[in-house]
Amino acid sequence: MNKIITLFLILLLVNISIAAKRRVVKTYNDPELVFTPKGAIRGIVHDTHRVFYGVPFAKPPINALRWENPVEAKDWRYIKSATQQKPECAQRCNLGDGACSEVGTSEDCLYLDVFTPRNANPESKLPVIVFIPGGAFSVGSGAVPLYDASKFANSSVIFVNTNYRLGVFGFLGTDLLSGNFGFLDQIKALEWVHNNIESFGGDKAQVTIYGQSAGSFSVATHLVSPYSKPYFQAAILSSTPLTIGLKDKSTARGFATRFANKVGCSNVEDIDCLRSKTMDEVLEAQEQVKLQLGDKILDAFTIWSPVVDGDVIPKQPLTAIKDGETHSVPTIIGDVQDEGILFVYLAFKKKVSPLLYPGYLSSMFPLTWGRVLLKYPAxxxxxxxxxxxxxxxxxxxxxxxxxxxxxxxxxxxESSPLVYHYQYNHVKSIGHSFEPCNGHVCHGTELSLFFNSFNMVNEDLEDVEVDLAESLNNYIVNFAKTHNPNQGDLDTPLVWEPVSKSKNRTLVIQDGFELLDKTTVDPKCDLFDSLSYRGYTKNK
Structure with a gap:
């Protein structure tokens, strides 16, 4: 009996000793550790910066939480490892090397990655950039090599890459389901930054939200949503397809009904049936939902997207822009030279006869296609x-x-928030993996230069392009720090003037930088302004 008691005491002491080693001993001397209000995490320390991968900002949206608003992540008692990236949200990624996850996909995906300078601490008060990735609201992830933010961290900025639910998982809208789960995930990530980023050395009162493509459309929507307003102070919008618009409730429900039929649920409101389907079954049914006769052709770009619900999203972003009802913050807006090529040539693998061209225009501009044809003849x-x-x-x-x-x-x-505009026209020396984009500046081409992640995605750029990339990154860092791309610690090659009521200035990025008026005299844009953008900017 005594031997048994002795053995029990030994095992008890061993367990206590192991638990004590796992308990958090709060110290700021270990750069691997950060002590957040949720718990301690251990990241990776490099020579100049640190990275914390896979930090949870909400509970896994699985089982009963599938198609529910994001729920606050639980606190943790022991040190959580943040040394490996988590899977991207459920999708069938087709974005190419460097833009799809190397870890895989999962519904358990509400995590973010945080890049910080090596010596950042809770007293640092560094500016923060939160990046929202694109992918037509159906693919994409922040946890990929393309968005490696080491260069930002090396420039004394805290950089956060986030994920959000995509496709049907994020944007299934019915009478009972809001259709805004993915957008609410983004707000939850911004809330997490607000509540936790100071532990990493960030300043929650100096947050810039930055997005590209659908991520940029998300930023435009955060500029409208009252729920997002407390969580950011500046915005960067790159390649925003504003004209596509978000879904109205009726359109969202139509696509949701088609999805329910494809996945084998007779009633779109039968949430138990929908939740009984596997991730792969949902993704397969999602792929089968296509446009039908009577649908609006522009919906093909984003069959699944946030829904204008009158609450979280009060109105279409373009309508809010027209009405002057967006949040007033310093803003950078820009696009690349040949945005349309990628979408058109992916949709039409073979030549399109000029005889068919007017039909495509009439589907987008039913009553005014002739005016568009005059400006854009085939x-x-x-x-x-x-x-x-x-x-x-x-x-x-x-x-x-x-x-x-x-x-x-x-x-x-004069104290109103400033607006900066750019146009990216640089053709990469390495060409493009999609043949129609060779010699052109296609959608997304600029990202590896803005991030300085070209080495991470195996792009062997010329020295002049490396210099170009560093200057681009410096502009963004300065803007995050001072809300002026010219002011800050980093050198830039040219003073980027804001657009004003008296002077239109666009930073044109090609092999170098040039300031030009690219917006005053523009008959094509004048035409679209007069036609309104899908009716969203029409005066009623």
Whole structure:
């Protein structure tokens, strides 16, 4: 009996000793450790910066939490490892090398990655950038090599990459389901930054939200949502397809009904049936939902997207822009030269006859397609180049110009938040993996330069391009620090003037940098302004 008691005491002491080693001993001397209000985490320390991968900002949205609003993550008692990236949210990623997760996919995906300078501490009060990735609201992840933010961290910025639920998982809208789960995930991530980033050395009162493509559309939507307003003080919007618009409730429910039929649930409101399906079954059914006769062709770009519900999202971003009802913050807005090529040539693998071209225009502009045809005539035997120019201008460039002009018109004094505009025209020396984009500047081409992640995605750029990339990153860092891309610790090659009521200035990025007026005289954009962007900017 005594031997048994002795053995029991020994085992008890061993367990206590192991638990004591795992308990958090609060010290700021170990750069691997950060003590957040939720618990301690251990990251990776590099020579110049630290990275904390896979930090949870909400409970896993699985089982009963599938198609529920994000729920606060639980606190943890012991040190949590943050040394490996987590899977990207459920999807079938088609974005290519460096932009798809190397870890895999999962519904358990509400995590973020935090990059900090090596010596950052709770007293540092460094500016913060939160990046929202794109991918048509159906693919994409912040936890990929393309968005490696080491360069930002090396420049004394805290950088946060986040995930959010995608496709059907994020944007299934019915009479009972809001359709805004993915957007609410983004707000939850911003809330997490607000509540936790000071532990990493960040300043919660100096947060810039930054997005590209659907991520940029998300930023535009945060500029409208009252729920997002407390969590950021500046915004960067890159390649925003504003004209596509978010879904209204009726359209969202139509796509949701088709999905329910494809996945084998007779009633779209039968949440138990929907939750009984595996991730792969949901993704397969999602792929089978296509446009039908009577649908609006622009919905094909984002069948699944946030829903204008009158609450979380009060109105269409473009309508809010028209009405002057967006949050007033310092803003950078820009696009790349050939946004439309990627979308048109992926949709049409073979040549499009010029005889068919007017039909495509009439589907987008039912009553005014002839006016658009005069500005964008097709030539030769293939109408795809002309159609790509229409998509480029109508969805991206001209709606971006409209956004800039409306923000500037809203300025009432010299202290009003400034607006900066850019156009990225640099053709990479390495070419493009998608043949129609060779010699052009396609959608997303600029990201590896803005992030300085070209080595991470195996791009062997020329020295002049490396210098270009560093300057681009410096502009963004300065903006995050001072809300002025020219002011800060980092050198920039040219003073980037803001757009004002008296002077239009665009930073044109090609092999170098040049300031030009690219927006005043523009008959094509004037035409789209007069037609309104899908009716969202029409005066009623």
């Amino acid at each position: 030539s030769g035997t293939d109408a795809r180049p002309a159609l790509a120019r229409v998509i480029n201008d109508y969805l991206f460039r001209c709606s971006g110009r409209y956004h800039v002009n409306k923000l500037v018109a809203k300025q009432i004094s």
